[in-house]
Amino acid sequence: MIVVVNGERTVMNGEVTIRSLLTDFGLSDTSGVAVECNDEFIEQEQYDRMIRDGDTIEIVRFVGGG
Amino acid sequence: MNHTEATLPAPNITGAEDDPFIIADTSFVSRIIIGTGKYPSYDALRDTLATSGAQIVTVALRRVSIGNAEDRTLESIDTSRIRLLPNTSGARDATEAVRLAKMARAAAGHNWVKLEVTPDPATLLPDPVETFRAAEILVKDGFVVLPYINADPILALRLQEIGCATVMPLGAPIGTNKGLRTRDQIQIIIEQANVPVIVDAGIGSPSHACEAMEMGADGVMINTALATAGDPPLMGEAFRMAVIAGRRAFIAKLGRQSDAASASSPETDHVRSSDNLTGFLDD
Numbered sequence: 001m002i003v004v005v006n007g008e009r010t011v012m013n014g015e016v017t018i019r020s021l022l023t024d025f026g027l028s029d030t031s032g033v034a035v036e037c038n039d040e041f042i043e044q045e046q047y048d049r050m051i052r053d054g055d056t057i058e059i060v061r062f063v064g065g066g
Numbered sequence: 067m068n069h070t071e072a073t074l075p076a077p078n079i080t081g082a083e084d085d086p087f088i089i090a091d092t093s094f095v096s097r098i099i100i101g102t103g104k105y106p107s108y109d110a111l112r113d114t115l116a117t118s119g120a121q122i123v124t125v126a127l128r129r130v131s132i133g134n135a136e137d138r139t140l141e142s143i144d145t146s147r148i149r150l151l152p153n154t155s156g157a158r159d160a161t162e163a164v165r166l167a168k169m170a171r172a173a174a175g176h177n178w179v180k181l182e183v184t185p186d187p188a189t190l191l192p193d194p195v196e197t198f199r200a201a202e203i204l205v206k207d208g209f210v211v212l213p214y215i216n217a218d219p220i221l222a223l224r225l226q227e228i229g230c231a232t233v234m235p236l237g238a239p240i241g242t243n244k245g246l247r248t249r250d251q252i253q254i255i256i257e258q259a260n261v262p263v264i265v266d267a268g269i270g271s272p273s274h275a276c277e278a279m280e281m282g283a284d285g286v287m288i289n290t291a292l293a294t295a296g297d298p299p300l301m302g303e304a305f306r307m308a309v310i311a312g313r314r315a316f317i318a319k320l321g322r323q324s325d326a327a328s329a330s331s332p333e334t335d336h337v338r339s340s341d342n343l344t345g346f347l348d349d
Contacts (some may be wrong), residue, residue: 032173034173059130063125066103066153066290
């Protein structure tokens with residue numbers, strides 16, 4: 001399936017959840033992280049939701065800034 | 067050579083608990099807010115946070131990438147004691163700012179946001195129109211909005227009218243360390259405000275911060291002047307003391323300036339070399 005993650009088209013195979021995607025980004029600790037899927041916020045409790053073909057996902061986190 | 071050491075009472079250099087800094091019904095002792103960008107190391111950030119005594123820190127929100135995978139800003143902050151204040155830095159218009167604010171609310175678990183809309187990267191000056199538009203939307207959606215603005219007294223009034231929790235006028239553009247270039251307008255904003263006024267951006271030295279507090283600002287925000295100092299944690303101490311000094315001076319009410327000199331010592335009974343002693347010494 002083809003998914004857009006943070007503005008980049010990505011090919012994914014198999015069953016991928018939000019949680020596994022976060023782990024791929026090195027984010028097993030999800031504090032300070034927010035996820036949007038198709039412009040909808042994903043609560044932490046929903047991180048085991050499957051990603052579907054055509055989903056647009058934004059993963060953001062807090063970094064240093066003024 | 068031995069010096070005689072004078073014994074002095076230890077100065078009380080903590081913020082005053084009977085002079086709380088209140089934002090949106092939340093009370094703080096410290097009147098200094100610090101940013102977390104541009105530090106040379108996470109240790110420097112953590113130590114500066116401690117020495118500055120800041121109880122509120124800003125953070126930015128960015129897409130996760132290989133570039134920021136190693137960012138450990140959040141680990142450097144004890145969020146059980148320090149209020150995280152997400153900013154909407156990078157937003158070029160109200161739509162981007164509102165989107166960032168909502169993401170920040172989801173990531174932080176609370177609804178405080180520092181609203182920054184800066185379409186021009188060369189100047190990083192805040193867009194008044196887009197800031198106002200975003201503030202209207204965010205206040206209606208229940209956010210506690212702390213808007214970053216140019217030192218425009220009319221804009222400051224409008225933002226208060228629509229329910230912003232503070233106003234944050236700049237002293238000079240972000241990162242310039244130029245101090246209170248907008249001093250006169252900041253003074254007007256302070257006089258007219260019925261929400262806390264936090265001078266944010268351009269403060270380059272503890273004396274600038276002290277000056278802002280002496281003028282009656284409720285708080286100051288500092289990032290570049292700390293992060294790019296030779297010794298950030300030591301500079302944090304300096305800023306902490308400067309903010310407390312300025313606040314106390316404001317409460318103590320500064321004496322007036324005058325063009326004419328006026329002596330501080332008595333103006334009579336002077337010792338003179340030219341006393342008129344004739345008559346007395348002739349005896």
